[in-house]
Amino acid sequence: MTNFYQQNQNVGFQQNAGGDINQSGSQINSHDIYGIQDKAQLIEELRTLKTELAKAVETEVLDAEIFVDSDYQVTKAIQQIEKESPDKKGVMNHLKNAKSFLEGVTSVGAIVKAIDQISLLVMNLL
Numbered sequence: 287m288t289n290f291y292q293q294n295q296n297v298g299f300q301q302n303a304g305g306d307i308n309q310s311g312s313q314i315n316s317h318d319i320y321g322i323q324d325k326a327q328l329i330e331e332l333r334t335l336k337t338e339l340a341k342a343v344e345t346e347v348l349d350a351e352i353f354v355d356s357d358y359q360v361t362k363a364i365q366q367i368e369k370e371s372p373d374k375k376g377v378m379n380h381l382k383n384a385k386s387f388l389e390g391v392t393s394v395g396a397i398v399k400a401i402d403q404i405s406l407l408v409m410n411l412l
Contacts, residue, residue: 359384
């Protein structure tokens with residue numbers, strides 16, 4: 287068995303192979319978004335996604351410009367969901383756009399996966 291020298295390494299953001307456990311700094315976040323059953327919970331999940339995006343830029347694993355673009359799209363999705371009669375296609379487009387900004391950044395793969403999962407929820411809830 288090979289031992290790896292890991293002393294003094296600084297890891298900003300990690301995820302497990304399944305993508306459901308994220309480590310940002312010393313905090314590990316794991317939750318099942320499939321328990322979401324209404325618009326309010328969906329909006330809360332999108333706000334959590336915005337928080338994760340902010341953490342990624344704070345830990346310098348995500349470029350600030352990509353953050354601004356993707357965060358804006360998530361904000362627009364939230365605004366659309368908050369409407370009395372949300373436009374499902376509009377929400378999906380905003381999430382697709384947010385995902386497209388992030389897809390080339392391997393260190394935020396869990397966030398991209400979360401956007402995919404949230405998109406499935408949008409299809410069922412709106």
